[in-house]
Amino acid sequence: MGAPTTLDALLRELRGRLQAAGSEEPGLEARLLLGAATGLDTSALIARGLDAPTTLQRKRADTLCRRREAGEPIAHILGRRAFWSLDLEVSRACLIPRPETELLVEQALAAIDACGRAHPRVLDLGTGSGAIILALKTERPSIVAVATDRSPDALRQARANADTPGLTVTFLQGAWLAPFKPGDAFDVIVSNPPYIAPDDPHLTRGDLRFEPREALAAPQAGLGDLYTIIDTAPAHLTPGAPLLLEHGFNQARAVRARMEQAGYRKVQSLRDPAGHERITLGTRA
Numbered sequence: 536m537g538a539p540t541t542l543d544a545l546l547r548e549l550r551g552r553l554q555a556a557g558s559e560e561p562g563l564e565a566r567l568l569l570g571a572a573t574g575l576d577t578s579a580l581i582a583r584g585l586d587a588p589t590t591l592q593r594k595r596a597d598t599l600c601r602r603r604e605a606g607e608p609i610a611h612i613l614g615r616r617a618f619w620s621l622d623l624e625v626s627r628a629c630l631i632p633r634p635e636t637e638l639l640v641e642q643a644l645a646a647i648d649a650c651g652r653a654h655p656r657v658l659d660l661g662t663g664s665g666a667i668i669l670a671l672k673t674e675r676p677s678i679v680a681v682a683t684d685r686s687p688d689a690l691r692q693a694r695a696n697a698d699t700p701g702l703t704v705t706f707l708q709g710a711w712l713a714p715f716k717p718g719d720a721f722d723v724i725v726s727n728p729p730y731i732a733p734d735d736p737h738l739t740r741g742d743l744r745f746e747p748r749e750a751l752a753a754p755q756a757g758l759g760d761l762y763t764i765i766d767t768a769p770a771h772l773t774p775g776a777p778l779l780l781e782h783g784f785n786q787a788r789a790v791r792a793r794m795e796q797a798g799y800r801k802v803q804s805l806r807d808p809a810g811h812e813r814i815t816l817g818t819r820a
């Protein structure tokens with residue numbers, strides 16, 4: 536088989552390779568990789584499908600495709616991932632934002648709107664790429680946005696993601712609520728902490744192999760960080776203010792029990808579009 540003579544043919548070749556490598560979205564990934572190799576967006580790729588690729592473009596496309604064939608996440612190869620309305624820079628320093636987390640953003644927006652303050656103080660714990668707090672700040676510019684992360688590398692990434700669209704967020708380094716003094720209080724606290732059990736075999740498969748383990752796995756069968764947040768958040772919530780947590784599809788019952796034990800009110804879990812209880816929230820008494 537000779538070298539593909541058109542961009543269309545090159546796209547088909549990439550799609551075939553990705554499919555053979557087990558990609559679940561070979562068509563989309565082929566377009567993204569060819570886009571990165573040529574600098575052309577999807578509509579330009581279609582309009583110029585009969586153009587001949589240059590040798591350099593073919594070489595670049597081949598290099599990117601090999602990385603994907605070797606299992607590297609598409610977000611790391613591109614250095615970007617779309618989340619909410621944002622185009623976030625992502626690296627090996629942080630979790631790749633997941634579409635499921637947009638449900639947490641929707642719920643946090645509802646909580647912000649319900650709190651009735653002109654400038655709600657909103658805190659995102661373990662912000663990673665900044666996905667959650669940046670989505671909230673984009674949608675509700677009047678919030679006072681604060682986010683923490685233990686990892687200085689993740690915080691660098693989050694700050695860069697805030698700078699590009701010019702969003703004002705205070706980023707603080709430290710585990711969960713450690714950066715705060717008694718009396719520092721928020722109207723909404725949100726978090727998508729690590730919640731995978733350390734011995735879960737998924738950690739050795741797919742994209743997860745390339746993401747920081749500390750962003751994925753937590754002690755106590757994945758519940759350790761969720762419990763720490765549940766236990767320490769009330770001291771930093773204003774009366775009646777909610778804590779919203781994302782967790783594993785089989786952890787809702789344990790999370791609800793811990794929240795009730797810690798004295799939260801109106802504890803409830805919500806299902807994602809796949810029907811899994813993914814989010815649990817409760818309010819400070």
Ligand code: GLN
Nearest residue numbers: 630662663727728729750
């Ligand atoms: N809060 C970030 C996100 O949702 C990072 C989550 C994490 O590292 N566990 O993308």
